[in-house]
Amino acid sequence: xxxxxxxxxxxxxxxxxxxxxxxxxxxxxxxxxxxxxxxxxxxxxxxxxxxxxxxxxxxxxxxxxxxxxxxxxxxxxxxxxxxxxxxxxxxxxxxxxxxxxxxxxxxxxxxxxxxxxxxxxxxxxxxxxxxxxxxxxxxxxxxxxxxxxxxxxxxxxxxxxxxxxxxxxxxxxxxxxxxxxxxxxxxxxxxxxxxxxxxxxxxxxxxxxxxxxxxxxxxxxxxxxxxxxxxxxxxxxxxxxx
Ligand code: 13P
Numbered sequence: 001x002x003x004x005x006x007x008x009x010x011x012x013x014x015x016x017x018x019x020x021x022x023x024x025x026x027x028x029x030x031x032x033x034x035x036x037x038x039x040x041x042x043x044x045x046x047x048x049x050x051x052x053x054x055x056x057x058x059x060x061x062x063x064x065x066x067x068x069x070x071x072x073x074x075x076x077x078x079x080x081x082x083x084x085x086x087x088x089x090x091x092x093x094x095x096x097x098x099x100x101x102x103x104x105x106x107x108x109x110x111x112x113x114x115x116x117x118x119x120x121x122x123x124x125x126x127x128x129x130x131x132x133x134x135x136x137x138x139x140x141x142x143x144x145x146x147x148x149x150x151x152x153x154x155x156x157x158x159x160x161x162x163x164x165x166x167x168x169x170x171x172x173x174x175x176x177x178x179x180x181x182x183x184x185x186x187x188x189x190x191x192x193x194x195x196x197x198x199x200x201x202x203x204x205x206x207x208x209x210x211x212x213x214x215x216x217x218x219x220x221x222x223x224x225x226x227x228x229x230x231x232x233x234x235x236x237x238x239x240x241x242x
Contacts, residue, residue, distance in 0.1 A: 124158075
């Protein structure tokens with residue numbers, strides 16, 4: 001299975017950040033793992049320009065969220081079709097920051113997942129438990145419920161990202177054994193060819209250990225995806241998967 005190393009820039013990035021993408025593209029042109037896809041999900045304002053400028057490189061671009069409808073009277077929203085039109089290949093849905101900031105339910109996430117598929121793109125469906133849920137021993141139950149309610153038909157092409165909410169932007173990560181347990185659990189609920197990414201404080205220093213775990217098929221990286229100097233070593237760490 002090809003690994004997927006995806007960067008989620010969140011609400012960071014102006015046009016000048018193209019220099020980081022250019023630096024990453026140059027490093028990857030010199031050396032990159034053969035069986036690894038690399039994706040950057042910048043703010044929506046940058047997707048079209050980046051997809052155009054870097055179309056000849058090994059870097060793909062994606063959206064961070066989309067509306068469920070293809071078009072309509074929804075001021076400020078962006079549809080999956082618009083991301084496709086802008087040159088995106090994948091769209092993240094159900095990120096915990098969307099669930100928290102915009103009250104998104106699993107049903108909303110499923111609608112958005114279907115919208116991404118309708119537009120001919122690949123959804124990256126995020127799931128993950130809170131700190132209180134992990135401490136209460138409910139992590140598998142919570143993630144199992146999210147999967148049941150937000151995964152599309154089993155025949156569809158999709159990616160799952162396991163992002164424990166308490167590990168996002170905190171520098172904390174679950175133990176390798178806890179990641180292995182959760183990814184094996186998610187695998188038991190999905191097809192064998194669905195890529196399962198780990199996300200939450202992935203850095204150059206821990207990427208190799210995390211990516212070596214069974215059923216970890218890549219990473220969804222926040223803060224460390226903003227600088228080519230941090231993101232490139234994580235891409236290279238995926239080379240150890242083959
Ligand atoms: P950090 O890598 O900054 O912890 O963010 C993870 C994340 O939320 C990626 O979607």
